[in-house]
Amino acid sequence: MKIILTENQIEFIRRYKKIKDLIDEGIDVLSQDTDICDYDFFGFLNEICWQVSDKMEHLNLPTDTVGMIENVHNWVKGNFDTYILEKFEIIMYDSNCNERFDDVDDEEYNLQESDDDDDDKYYSTLKSSLIRRHNVIMEEMDHNITNAISCDEYPDDVDEFKDYILEQVTDAMMFTHNVNNWEWHDVYLLLEDMIGKQIKKTFKSWIRKHC
Numbered sequence: 001m002k003i004i005l006t007e008n009q010i011e012f013i014r015r016y017k018k019i020k021d022l023i024d025e026g027i028d029v030l031s032q033d034t035d036i037c038d039y040d041f042f043g044f045l046n047e048i049c050w051q052v053s054d055k056m057e058h059l060n061l062p063t064d065t066v067g068m069i070e071n072v073h074n075w076v077k078g079n080f081d082t083y084i085l086e087k088f089e090i091i092m093y094d095s096n097c098n099e100r101f102d103d104v105d106d107e108e109y110n111l112q113e114s115d116d117d118d119d120d121k122y123y124s125t126l127k128s129s130l131i132r133r134h135n136v137i138m139e140e141m142d143h144n145i146t147n148a149i150s151c152d153e154y155p156d157d158v159d160e161f162k163d164y165i166l167e168q169v170t171d172a173m174m175f176t177h178n179v180n181n182w183e184w185h186d187v188y189l190l191l192e193d194m195i196g197k198q199i200k201k202t203f204k205s206w207i208r209k210h211c
Contacts, residue, residue, distance in 0.1 A: 011061075011071075012075045012079070015059045015060075015061075016079075018058060018059055019052060019059065019072075019075060019076065019080070020080065020083075022051065022052045022055055022058065022059075023048055023051075023052060023076065023080055023083070023084065025051070025055075026047070026048045026051030026052060027048065027084070027087050027091075029051060030044065030047060030048070030051070030091075031091045031095075035201075036091060036092075036095050036097065037092070037095055037096075037097035038197065039088075041085060041088050042134060042135065042138040043138070043195075043198045044084070044088050045076075045077065045081060045084055045085075045088075045138075046073075046138060046141070046142050046198070046202070047198075047201070047202065047205070048076060048084055049072070049073040049076045049077065049142065050073075050202055050205065050206060052072055052073075052076055053069045053072040053073060054205075054206070054209050054210070056068065056069070056072060059072070069146050070143070070146050073142060073146065122182070122186075123186070123190075125181075126179075126182045126186060126187065126190060127190060129179055129181075129182075130173070130179065130187075130190055130191065130194065133173065133177060133179065134194075136173075136177055137169060137173065137191065137194065137195060138195070140168070140169045140172045140173070140177075141165060141169050141195050141198070141199065144165050144168040144169060144172075145165055145199065145202055145203075148161070148164065148165065148168075149161070149202075149203065149206055151207070151210060151211035154203075158200050158203050158204060159200075161199070161200075161203050162192075162196055162199045162200050162203065165199050166188055166191055166192055166195075166196065166199070167188070169191055169195070170184060170187050170188045170191055173187060173191070174187060
């Protein structure tokens with residue numbers, strides 16, 4: 001059987017070893033982060049993606065092409081996610097991190113819903129809906145950061161950048177991923193709790209390296 005590889009796959013295969021080396025370097029850097037216990041796996045994975053794409057010159061790839069950055073992130077996520085997860089779990093254990101967020105079913109979060117309190121029920125069901133879509137949320141966050149981040153935009157205002165990304169992710173969740181049984185502002189606020197800190201961390205890291 002003849003296997004035909006796409007140009008994108010060929011580019012990845014040629015750079016496999018170097019990408020893995022950059023992943024290991026990124027893991028070493030993050031493992032020294034004093035806030036390492038604040039990471040969930042998907043935040044950790046996305047930061048590793050940025051650690052690799054920040055060094056695209058070592059992969060002999062253009063450094064100013066948004067599409068190429070997204071390709072590199074997809075290479076990392078599609079081929080090294082299990083490897084990165086294993087490293088992440090070791091770091092969490094060695095750092096005595098007792099809790100971490102992951103994309104699991106609502107029951108594992110033991111969400112408290114009150115039949116007598118409509119507000120509690122409203123926010124509990126919204127939270128569980130977002131928890132089930134955690135992978136999608138992280139993909140939307142990463143996609144929007146990749147397309148928006150620039151030395152010419154928001155260079156001194158991390159909060160403005162965070163607000164913009166949160167607005168884009170909220171719109172995507174409401175209008176593309178069917179989280180539309182709740183108010184836009186409530187979705188925004190819960191997303192801010194989930195990914196606001198990661199957006200700011202990614203922004204500061206990228207600006208420091210590139211601007």
